[in-house]
Amino acid sequence: MTPAAAAVRSGSEADCDEAQLMVRVQERRRLAGTLYAEELRDLALLWTVDDDHPGEADELAVNCLIAAAGLRSKVGRAEGKLRDAVQATRDLPLCLDLVAGGVLPVEWFEWLIRSTRRLEPEQRRQVDDVVAEWDLAGIDVNRFYRELRILIAWFGAGLQQEHPTQQRNVEVFTSPDMDGTACLQVTGPVPEITALGHRLDAAARAVQMAQRQALAAARGERTGCGDGTAGSIDLSTLPFDLGPLAGDSTAQADHDDARSFADAAHSLDPAAVPFDVFGTVAETGRPMSLAALRYAILTRTAFGTEGIEVPESGFRINVTVPVMTLLGQSDAPGEVDGAHPIPPAMARDLVVNAPVFHRVLTDPVDGSFLPRAAKTYQVSRSMQELLRQIDPICAVPG
Structure with missing residues (x-):
């Protein structure tokens, strides 16, 4: 790009500093x-599998390790890079030549690769022929994508994308922010997912109404959920009381009368309330928000399998908590299964509710485990109280 062309695109003079800077960037x-x-041409040499002559799986696995070492990436990502190469x-050589010549930007070409993955090889070659004829130096990015x-x-939407009924899937993703949260993604046809959302919302609204009625009866108001006597409500009528799982947007009237109800309910055992993990509905006198109830219903409702017996899950989560974090002397994050960081307050909270935990010795320099027997402890009441004092805003009751 010449300074004059750069000036036209940037709306400045050809001899100004901005135009010269743009030339250097280009x-x-x-x-x-x-x-x-x-790099792509070199990586393509490591791919030992093709459609007509499948290569040795072991050889491909070794080559993926080699590529991962060279790219300094995970093996799975390296394998994907080899496949893209x-x-x-093989299928987009003309456009790749334009990338090498600086005509087609790398970002545009990577989008081209992703967009043609579901096409047949012959279709990709036809796309390559067409795109290579475009005025790539004169169009903007939005027009290119469009x-x-x-x-x-x-080139055949039926071949480049599966039917919605074939894409039904459920996946779990951890948050890229490493804040101790994860996302459950449910993929399926729009009508099915929309109907699921409506059913979940209707259930949450019904449960929230039941919580409002139970709280009103506990405050002595005349409703159909009790005899109107303050403090006589059975806390088992507070359905799905999971605690502070999300923000609350209930009416101001709930907040005004919450203190008197909380004083009466504070001494009661939260275990008497179904689904009351933290007991905050009984403590605060306020129903859970719809967002929290949707989450509670989705995560706590038993799955119907039409009479098929489901064996008890053997799933186990290992949580690693640094000892100084456990003592409240450090805010180093914990780890779930050695891979997913979690905030220190959450790590201490998990220890409070754990039946046992194991003390292991690690190298103070690199953190590797030392060959010493682990010592097992049961979480005593004094340990629980210590952890609760470290995090005064902890959601655990007490």
Whole structure:
């Protein structure tokens, strides 16, 4: 790109500093495109499997390890990079040449690879022929993406994307923010997922109404849930009382009368309330929010399997908590299964509710486990109280 062309695109003078800067950026991106194309051509040589002559699985596994070491990435990501490299060199050679020449940006080409993954090899080659004829130096990124989507649709939407009924799936993803949360993603046809959302919302609203009626009866108001005597309500009528799982948006009237009810309910055992993990509905006198109830119903309701007996799950989660964090002398994060960081307060909270925990010795430098027998402890009441004092806003009752 010349300074004049850069000035036209940036709306500035050809000899201004901004135009010259843009030229330097373009030159570096052109060089990056050349190196990117060379890297893909090298990585493609490590792919030992093709559609007609499948290679040895062991050889491919070794090559993936080699690629992971060179790319300094995880093995799964390296394998995906090898697959993309083969697709680029075999089915998109014309566009890859344009990347090497600095005409087609790397980001655009990677989008082209992702967009054509579901196409047949012959279809990808046809897409390559068409895209290579575009005025890639003159169109903007939005038009490129729009035209590419239209082109992919012309090459058979049925082949490049599965039918919605074939995409039914449930996956779990941990938060990229490493804040101790995870996401359950349910994928399926729009009508089915929409109906599920409506059923879940209706159930949450019904449970919230039952909680409001139970709290009103406990405060002595005349409702159909009790005899109107303050404090005589059976806490088992507070359904799905899971505690502070989300923000609350209940009416101001609930908040005004909450203190008197909380004083009466504070000494009661939260275990007497079904689903009352933390006992905050009984303590605060306020029903759970709809968001918290949707979560509670989804995670606590038994699954119907039409008479098929489901064996008890043997699933176990290992939580590692640094000893100084456990003592409240450090805020180093804990880990779930040695891979997912969790906030220190959550780690201490999990120890409070754990039936036992194990003390293991680790190397103070690299953190590796030392060959010493682990010592098992039961969580005593004094230990629980210590952890609760460390985090005064802890959601555990007491």
